[in-house]
Amino acid sequence: MNALNEREKTIDNALHSADKARQEMAALQFSNEQLLRDAKDERDALMRDARKVRDSIIEEARLKASQEGQRMIENARESIQNEKMAAITELKNQVADLSIEIAEKLLQQELSEPNKQKSTIEKWLKDVKIN
Numbered sequence: 001m002n003a004l005n006e007r008e009k010t011i012d013n014a015l016h017s018a019d020k021a022r023q024e025m026a027a028l029q030f031s032n033e034q035l036l037r038d039a040k041d042e043r044d045a046l047m048r049d050a051r052k053v054r055d056s057i058i059e060e061a062r063l064k065a066s067q068e069g070q071r072m073i074e075n076a077r078e079s080i081q082n083e084k085m086a087a088i089t090e091l092k093n094q095v096a097d098l099s100i101e102i103a104e105k106l107l108q109q110e111l112s113e114p115n116k117q118k119s120t121i122e123k124w125l126k127d128v129k130i131n
Contacts (some may be wrong), residue, residue, distance in 0.1 A: 111117045
């Protein structure tokens, strides 16, 4: 009878230990599931933050590229305007040089003969007196 009671106690202890182990496993499983949920929430928060940072960096880069593009366009316009003004000035200088050359040749032709010299000088003197 003692052996039977002893065996019954052992079985009860074993069942009790098994129940306790089952409860501990359930608690661990719940704890693991909670840790997993927390990890997923943290991961999701990190991903949201990373997306925000990425979007911010992209927007900043786009804005800087736009500003740099506008600056380059403005510099190109200034350069074109400066080159245009230089070309106009050069053209005016060339026209002035050509005009002087033509005037010199005309004067040389006009004043090549003494009669023409005299008539031209008289004409200029009359023009000067009138003005």
